[in-house]
Amino acid sequence: MIKKRSAIALSLIIAFTMLLAACSGGTGSNEQAGANGKKGDKQTINFIHWRGEDTEAFKSIIAKFEKQNPDIKVDMTVYSSGDPYANALQAMILSGEGADVFVSAPGAQFNNLLKSQSFEDLSGSPLLENFTPELIEAGKSDGKQYALPYQLVYNVPVYNKSLFDKLGIQVPSDWDGFLAMCQKLKENGITPILYGYDVSPGQLINTLVMNNMPDKDTFTKFQTGEVKATDPWFVKTLEQFKLLVDKGYILKNATGTKYEGALALFAQEKGAILAAGSYAMATIAKQNPNIEQGLLAPITTSAADMKYEGIHTTTFMLGVNAKSKYKEGATKFIEFLTKPEIASEYANATGQLLTVKNVKYETKELGIQGQWSSKKTVFQPRLINTNKKIETALNESLNMIVSGTSVEKTISTTQAEIDRNLTK
Incomplete structure (x- = not known):
């Protein structure tokens, strides 16, 4: 009987300990507390886009980014292009959750997001120096740079x-x-x-x-x-x-x-x-x-x-959610994507010409497009x-x-x- 009571007591202690651990936020969304500046905490930024065919390329790039930035984790979500993506993005933007870094198409989609004040103003950011200036005009409005076209199509x-x-x-x-x-x-x-x-x-x-x-x-x-x-x-x-x-x-x-x-x-x-x-x-x-x-x-x-x-067209326009709690980490991720060696990796893995300077194109198809x-x-x-x-x-x-x-x-x-x- 004593052994049985001891076992029950031990079980209750373990269960109570697990409950305390869960409440303390050791995993899940509270990992994102790093955005509040607490040393040692990790923040999670959400990256959403519509190019499912680029998933493996982005996984490789995200792994490199996380290795260089151990305090930041990147969660990537991919939606089908067109209305499925536009609808999901709009819902996330309105809620202020789930889309720290996102992409938009030029024209109507960019304009609608601009009207809803979804973009963080990136004007004056040092990362703009990584782009060919005339190729990122589509992401501008009233002289301010809100989005950064990444692909040249x-x-x-x-x-x-x-x-x-x-x-x-x-x-x-x-x-x-x-x-x-x-x-x-x-x-x-x-x-x-x-x-x-x-x-x-x-x-x-x-x-x-x-x-x-x-x-x-x-x-x-x-x-x-x-x-x-x-x-x-x-x-x-x-x-x-x-x-x-x-x-x-x-x-x-x-x-x-x-x-x-x-x-x-x-x-x-x-x-x-x-x-x-x-x-x-x-x-x-x-x-x-x-x-x-x-x-x-x-x-x-x-x-x-x-x-x-x-x-x-200059498209796949990278933007930072103006409502994001993690703008610094989001901007850092975009800056990483525009480094010549990373941009070159992405371009050659996906077959896309880019608006980024000093990209080295190696595939036959990119050579044809470059002409x-x-x-x-x-x-x-x-x-x-x-x-x-x-x-x-x-x-x-x-x-x-x-x-x-x-x-x-x-x-x-x-x-x-x-x-x-x-x-x-």
């Missing part, structure tokens, strides 16, 4: 150079040449353009409009009513795209094909052109290392009337539009055409949606 369709060489096809320099190229591909049993309904519209619309729109700021005027979907240049753009659809140059069942499926078809060499951008090249190379890739933008005018050869730095490109038109609903309506006009809707109906539907969402 060319939103230009990817093409199978090996296939082109085999068929003796040259990259076309005008609209007639583009149509002739598509016809030759089709005659050889190859789908000219692979298209994923969830990503391709927002990518392809840029190259389709770049030489048709009156000036590089045209898309901002959709939201004020100064420019309409009924304007001749936009009608022409949709008519040209409709021609591609009607001639069978766009993937059949495109409205039922997601981007990942279209990319897989391209990697399997079941199509000649993927309506995406340079960001896709590294993933394609992983799926099929034997493909020789290039970037090819449809020129919708004559060669003489061409203004731009392609589209560029576009000497070409005449314009910043992605749809992203200078800061009204998300109007941006979506313009993108969806391509999906309507793909689904068989007439140009006239598409124009009227698109303009009606724009009218409902005009910026007051």
